[in-house]
Amino acid sequence: MLAPDQKLPRTHRVDHLLIAEMVATGARVLDVGCGDGALLQLLAETKAVDGRGVEISRERVNACVARGLSVIQGNADLDLVDYPDDAFDYAILSLTIQATLYPKLVLENLLRIGRRAIVSFPNFGHWKVRGQLLFTGRMPRTDNLPEPWYESPDAHLCTIIDFVDLCDRVGAVVERSAAFNSSGRQLPSRAPLGIQNLFGEKAVFLLRRRSVF
Amino acid sequence: MTETRPRDVLVTLEARVAEAQRPSSPVVHFPADRPLKLDCGQELAPFSVAYQAYGKLNAARSNAILICHALTGDQHVANVHPVTGKPGWWETMVGPGKPIDTDRFFVICPNIIGGCMGSTGPASINPRTGQPYGLDFPVITIGDMVEAQARLLDHLEIPDLFAVTGGSMGGMMVLEWAARYKHRVFSAIPIATAARHSSQNIAFHEVGRQAVMADPDWCEGRYLEFGRVPKRGLAVARMAAHITYLSEEALQRKFGRNLQDRERRTFSFDADFQVESYLRHQGSTFVDRFDANSYLYITRAMDYFDLAAEHGDVLANAFKGTKTRFCVVSFTGDWLYPTRESKEIVHALNAVAANVSFVEIESDKGHDAFLLDEPELFSTVRGFLNAAAEKRGIALPEKR
Numbered sequence: 001m002l003a004p005d006q007k008l009p010r011t012h013r014v015d016h017l018l019i020a021e022m023v024a025t026g027a028r029v030l031d032v033g034c035g036d037g038a039l040l041q042l043l044a045e046t047k048a049v050d051g052r053g054v055e056i057s058r059e060r061v062n063a064c065v066a067r068g069l070s071v072i073q074g075n076a077d078l079d080l081v082d083y084p085d086d087a088f089d090y091a092i093l094s095l096t097i098q099a100t101l102y103p104k105l106v107l108e109n110l111l112r113i114g115r116r117a118i119v120s121f122p123n124f125g126h127w128k129v130r131g132q133l134l135f136t137g138r139m140p141r142t143d144n145l146p147e148p149w150y151e152s153p154d155a156h157l158c159t160i161i162d163f164v165d166l167c168d169r170v171g172a173v174v175e176r177s178a179a180f181n182s183s184g185r186q187l188p189s190r191a192p193l194g195i196q197n198l199f200g201e202k203a204v205f206l207l208r209r210r211s212v213f
Numbered sequence: 214m215t216e217t218r219p220r221d222v223l224v225t226l227e228a229r230v231a232e233a234q235r236p237s238s239p240v241v242h243f244p245a246d247r248p249l250k251l252d253c254g255q256e257l258a259p260f261s262v263a264y265q266a267y268g269k270l271n272a273a274r275s276n277a278i279l280i281c282h283a284l285t286g287d288q289h290v291a292n293v294h295p296v297t298g299k300p301g302w303w304e305t306m307v308g309p310g311k312p313i314d315t316d317r318f319f320v321i322c323p324n325i326i327g328g329c330m331g332s333t334g335p336a337s338i339n340p341r342t343g344q345p346y347g348l349d350f351p352v353i354t355i356g357d358m359v360e361a362q363a364r365l366l367d368h369l370e371i372p373d374l375f376a377v378t379g380g381s382m383g384g385m386m387v388l389e390w391a392a393r394y395k396h397r398v399f400s401a402i403p404i405a406t407a408a409r410h411s412s413q414n415i416a417f418h419e420v421g422r423q424a425v426m427a428d429p430d431w432c433e434g435r436y437l438e439f440g441r442v443p444k445r446g447l448a449v450a451r452m453a454a455h456i457t458y459l460s461e462e463a464l465q466r467k468f469g470r471n472l473q474d475r476e477r478r479t480f481s482f483d484a485d486f487q488v489e490s491y492l493r494h495q496g497s498t499f500v501d502r503f504d505a506n507s508y509l510y511i512t513r514a515m516d517y518f519d520l521a522a523e524h525g526d527v528l529a530n531a532f533k534g535t536k537t538r539f540c541v542v543s544f545t546g547d548w549l550y551p552t553r554e555s556k557e558i559v560h561a562l563n564a565v566a567a568n569v570s571f572v573e574i575e576s577d578k579g580h581d582a583f584l585l586d587e588p589e590l591f592s593t594v595r596g597f598l599n600a601a602a603e604k605r606g607i608a609l610p611e612k613r
Binding site: 028050052058061062064065066067068069070071072073074079082083084087088 | 538540541559560563564565566568569570571572573574575589592593595596597599600601603
C-alpha cells in the first residue's frame, strides 16, 4: 500500500499511457478496479478528467482517497448496477475484467454507464501462454499471470479473439484496439487479429454501444 | 427546596444552566419577527444560535468548514470546555496543521437548536412564561437544526460552505445539508452515520428517554423550575447509550471481568466490576454537563430522521443534481451505524453519478472511533479536503 503522501512512480504502464491517449480532455471517467489509483492520477494530470474509481481492496481505496482521488470501495460485479445510463464519458476496466465473476454483465454495464468503454486485459492467446500449456500441460504462469491457478484472482481469462466475440455479442463496436508485446511495444494496428492474438500480451479496446438506429 | 440539594450539584447545575442561557460562546439572536419555521408546523421565535469559530475566513469567503456535532456534543470542538474544563471533543482533527487545518480553513461549529450550550433549547427561557421551556419546547428535527445553522451562516454572510462534516448525528446533518442546500455545499464528509435511524437505534433511544422520564426528579420536564436534576434517569440513559458507542471487543480488552479496587466479589450490588464502575462514572459525569430535556429532544430528532422519506422514499432523489464532492466514512467495528448504512448512502450517490469517495476504516473501537485517534481517518479527511481545496482554489497555509 502506498503511503498517502507518497508520489506514484513516474514511469507509467504502457497500457495506461494508451488509455490516457484515448480519453478526451476534461472527460468524466469511471475507473473500475482502479487499484492504487495510478491511472486515475495519470488521467487527472494529463487530461484534467473528472475521475472516479471503484476498488475492491479497502487498503487501496483508503490510500487513493488520502491522495485526493474520488474512490469508493466496491465490486465490479455488484456495484455497477447502481450507476445511471451515460453517467460517464468513459467507463474503464483496466486489467480487471478477467477477475470478475460475470464478465459479460460487467461489460454490458460498462457500456451502459459510459458513452465509451475502455477495457484492457491479459491475452490468454499469447504464444508464451499457449506454449506453456502445450509443452508443460499445466496452467501457464507468466509476468501477467503470476499466481498459481489456485491463488489467482483471475476467474475468467480470455484471448483477444474471444473478447472480440464478446463485444459483438453485447452489441459493442470496437472503435480502436491495440495489443502490446511482452517488451511493452505496441503491435502494428493493421496486423491481422490472429497475429495480435499470438503476439499481444496485453490488449486495450475502446468500445461504444452499437447505435440502435 | 434548593437547600436540600448537595452543594456540588448546585454548582455544576448553575454553571450548566448559565451556559444554556448566557453562553460564553458568541451568540446570534434572531428576533421574534424572524421565526424559525419548524417541521412540526410550529414556529420558534425568538431563537439564538451559539457557536465557536477557529481560523480566518478568507477574502473570497470560500474556505468555511461547518462542523456538525453529535447528540451529546457541542460547539466546543477545539477549545477547553467551559463547564467540564476538558479539551475540545475533536482536537485531534481540528486545529493548526491538523487534518481540518485552521491555518487554511475557517472552521465554525454551532450548538444545535434543542441543545443546552447556548442555542435555544428546552433549558432556555420561554419568553411567554419567563420559565425554562421544558416540554413546551417544540419537537425539532435534523432539518430544523440545519435550517437554524443556515440562518446563522446567512447572518455571518457566509454564502456557501467549502465543506460540511460531522459524525453520527453530525453526519445526519451533513446529509441534510447536502440534500437541502446543494448549491451551498462544495464538499461533504458524513462520518459513521446513516440516512435514517434504524429500528434498533430508535429502540435504544426509547430506553434512554424512559429512564429520564421515570426519574421522579424529572418533574414532568419542569425540574429546572424546581431546582432539581433527574440525575439518576439521565445517568442510566447515558450508561445504556455508552454501551452502544463501544464494541464488545473494546469492552473486553479494556475491562474484561476485572474487579474494581477489590480482591473478591462483595456479594452486593456495588460496582464490583471495572466495567460497572466505568459506566457509572460515564453516567455521573454526563449529567453534570448535559440537560435531560435536551437529551429527550435530540434523540427524538434523530429517530425522526429519514432522508429518503423526505424525497419520495428514494434516497437517490435527495441528491439529484448534486455537484457536491462526498467522502463517506464508516468503521468496521461500528454496530450502531454499521458500514452497510454508509453503503446505502454511497449507492444512492452513485445512482445520481455524484462525486463520491467511500472509505471503511478498520477499527474495533465501535461507533466512538470517529472521535478517537484513528490515523486512517485523519489521512482520509486530510487527503480529501486538500484535494477539494485545490479544486476550489483555496490557498495553502503560509509556511509554519
